[in-house]
Amino acid sequence: MSVGHVARAIEESGIPTVTVMVKAFEHRASEFKIPRTLVVQHPMGRPLGAAFDKQRHRDVLNAAFDLLESAPHNGTVVELPDAYRPETHSGATAREER
Amino acid sequence: MDKPQPQESFEEFRQSFFYGRRGDLNFKFFKDLPDDDVASFIQIVLDRLGDAYDTGDVLPLIEAAFEAQVAGYAPDPGTSPKFFFDDGPFTPCEMSVTNARVGLLATSGHFVHGDDPEPFGEAAMTQAEAEARIGEFMSAAPVLSEIPSDTATPALRVRHGGYDIRSAVRDPNVAFPIDRLREARDDGRVGSLAETFFSFPGATAQGRLRKVLPGWVERIHDEDIDVMLLVPV
Numbered sequence: 001m002s003v004g005h006v007a008r009a010i011e012e013s014g015i016p017t018v019t020v021m022v023k024a025f026e027h028r029a030s031e032f033k034i035p036r037t038l039v040v041q042h043p044m045g046r047p048l049g050a051a052f053d054k055q056r057h058r059d060v061l062n063a064a065f066d067l068l069e070s071a072p073h074n075g076t077v078v079e080l081p082d083a084y085r086p087e088t089h090s091g092a093t094a095r096e097e098r
Numbered sequence: 099m100d101k102p103q104p105q106e107s108f109e110e111f112r113q114s115f116f117y118g119r120r121g122d123l124n125f126k127f128f129k130d131l132p133d134d135d136v137a138s139f140i141q142i143v144l145d146r147l148g149d150a151y152d153t154g155d156v157l158p159l160i161e162a163a164f165e166a167q168v169a170g171y172a173p174d175p176g177t178s179p180k181f182f183f184d185d186g187p188f189t190p191c192e193m194s195v196t197n198a199r200v201g202l203l204a205t206s207g208h209f210v211h212g213d214d215p216e217p218f219g220e221a222a223m224t225q226a227e228a229e230a231r232i233g234e235f236m237s238a239a240p241v242l243s244e245i246p247s248d249t250a251t252p253a254l255r256v257r258h259g260g261y262d263i264r265s266a267v268r269d270p271n272v273a274f275p276i277d278r279l280r281e282a283r284d285d286g287r288v289g290s291l292a293e294t295f296f297s298f299p300g301a302t303a304q305g306r307l308r309k310v311l312p313g314w315v316e317r318i319h320d321e322d323i324d325v326m327l328l329v330p331v
Contacts, residue, residue, distance in 0.1 A: 001181060002205050002240070002300035002307055003330035009311040010318060010326055012187040015201075019328040023164075024127075024171040028330075031179045033186025043164055044124070044171075045261040045331050048278070051269035057278045061327075065195040065287065068325055074188035084164060089157060 004032025011035045018068045020047045020060060029077050036071040038064045039079040046084070053090035056082070112136045117232060123262040124163070127170025139166045181304070191325060200282075201292040201323035202247075205300025205330045206266060206273035207258030209243035214255070217241065217299075228259035232301060235259050239306035240298045242314055247291045251277055260301030261331050273331050292321040300330055 003019055011017050018036045021029060022044050029037035040047055040060060049056030060080065067078050106114075114120040116129035128136050139162065146158040173179060191198075207228075209215055217223055218234060228235065245254070254270045256263050265272045274297055282288045296318070318326070 001304055002298075002302060003328055004181060005304065005308055005311060006203065006205075006314075007328055008183070008186055009315050010203075010328075011189050013315045013319065014189050015318070015323060015326050016189045016191040017326045017328050019330065021330060024167045025330065027171075027173050027179075031173075031182050033183045035186060035188050041164065043160070043167060045263070046265050046272045047329050047331060048272050048275050051265050051272055054271075054278070057271050057275055058281075061275060061278055061282060062287070064327060065282075068191045068195055071188075071191075074186045084160060086156070086160065 001028060001032075004028050004034055007034045008032060016068055018064045018071075020064055022047050023079075026077070026079075030075065033075050035074050035076070036067050037077045038067050039077060041080065041082065042084045050084065050086045050090060052087050053085065056085070056090060108133050108137070117229065121229065123229070123260065124167075127167060130174075131166070131170050135166075135169065193324060195288055195325060196286060197289040198324035199290045199292060199322060200279065200288045201318060201321055201326040202275070202279060202295040203318070203326060203328055204274045204295075204297045206256060206270075206297050207263070207299035207331075208245060208254050208256045208266070208270060208274045208297040210245055210249055211253045211255050213243065215241040215243055223257060225257050225259075225263055228257050228299075230259075232259040235299060235301050237303050239310055240300075240302035242296055242298045242310075242317070245274075245276070245295045245297060247276065247280070247293060247295050249276065258299040258301065258331070260299065266331075273329055275327075275329070279327075289324075292323045294321055 007017050007019050019034050020038050023039055023041050024044055026039050048060050063080050112128045115122045116126040142162045143159055146162060150156055251270060256266045271277050279291055283291050
């Protein structure tokens with residue numbers, strides 16, 4: 001819920017926002033009239049994608065930036081169709097554990 | 099001889115995943131699903147595990163968990179949401195993001211090593227303690243952590259009593275895409291980055307959040323950003 005209040009306050013202050021939301025919380029977009037929402041089919045806690053799945057992270061960011069530029073009005077929701085994939089399915093070759 | 103323990107009902111088993119003795123933040127939504135749905139989920143997972151023994155493919159298991167999670171958090175059609183707005187603000191983005199100065203705010207609970215927000219005055223609170231004290235977090239005002247956008251990724255820490263942080267510990271970019279945004283800047287996908295990014299644990303008192311938000315917005319404007327990426331978890 002927190003992001004709903006945050007998005008509204010920042011947008012109202014004159015800064016365009018885009019929110020990356022996991023599918024489970026998609027309903028928050030309409031409840032809060034979040035300005036622009038990119039819905040991702042990822043599990044909670046991994047809105048950008050799996051750990052070290054750099055390509056998915058980039059795809060999500062690019063879609064979010066596209067939405068920032070293209071959304072015509074408040075409440076615009078776009079869903080990224082790609083299903084979640086864990087690191088072993090992402091083509092990542094090196095773990096970067098620390 | 100030990101006294102026999104009362105038999106646990108399936109409902110008690112299901113609810114024990116919500117900060118109970120089997121507390122598991124990936125499956126705390128069991129609390130809000132009917133017994134039959136949780137039973138079906140377990141059956142599906144075990145069946146797909148039977149296939150995974152041979153195939154080694156865990157994707158069908160992950161898909162089952164994802165679908166159950168979406169069902170678990172779906173609003174109950176018989177109840178009204180706690181917050182509902184008829185309309186909302188909209189500020190047109192009148193420039194290409196390739197020329198924009200981009201800010202980041204996540205509700206992920208990240209902070210920089212050495213700059214622990216120390217919730218409730220407690221130094222070095224662990225993730226387990228944060229989960230145990232979720233009720234206190236949900237009634238307290240949130241604290242916004244400032245994270246310089248040139249922070250070395252290994253210096254990031256994360257703590258949040260509301261979600262399983264294991265992925266965010268392995269790779270902060272799953273919820274706080276600091277490396278990906280720096281790469282986007284270096285590749286020319288975005289014009290520049292704010293000097294400071296922000297994060298706070300989104301599991302917080304909503305009324306208190308609304309009270310502190312005007313101050314946060316003022317602070318965000320100091321970053322002179324053109325657009326902002328918001329990442330809830």
